[in-house]
Amino acid sequence: MKSDLPDRTFAFAERIVRLCRHLESEGVVSGTLMKQVLRAGTAIGSHIEEAQASESRKDFVHKYSLALKEARESHYWLRLLIAAEVVSAARLDPLKQEANELIAILTSICKKSRD
Template identity: 60%
Template structure:
């Protein structure tokens, strides 16, 4: 069964870009937070994509571990945007849910790969 994770993470990144476009038009805090979110939110899929061409299991695990860290950072920025009311929480709920799901999937894959090594 082929994983839909590369496609899912790409779609997530696309949605992050669209959100950040609107925030980037606002000066000050919204723009700064948008830049942080943009870097982290698009890095998830980039690392998953890189892992698809990994040279070894260790390389694959490394890329997925980085993707998981970036997903956790993305979740932080999304939560901060909601908590500071820069973006209404209801506008972020789908992204928050998807980000949590990506974290869960990545964590499960990483744990499985690590347990296979034991």
């Protein structure tokens, strides 16, 4: 069965880019946070794409582990944007939920692949 994870992480990255386009004009603090969430949120999918061409099981697990770290970091930045009232919770809750789901999926894949 083909995984939808590459498409799902690409869609997440696209949503992050759209969020960051909004944050660009919001000021220095928003701009600094925007760079962080943009880097982390778009890196998840790039690591998944790299894993599709992994050279070994160890390489695959490494790439997925990096994607997991970026997903956790993305979740952190999204929480901070909400807590600092830079962006409303209503706007970011769907992205935060998707980050949570990606974390769960990637954690499961990493654990199963290490066994």
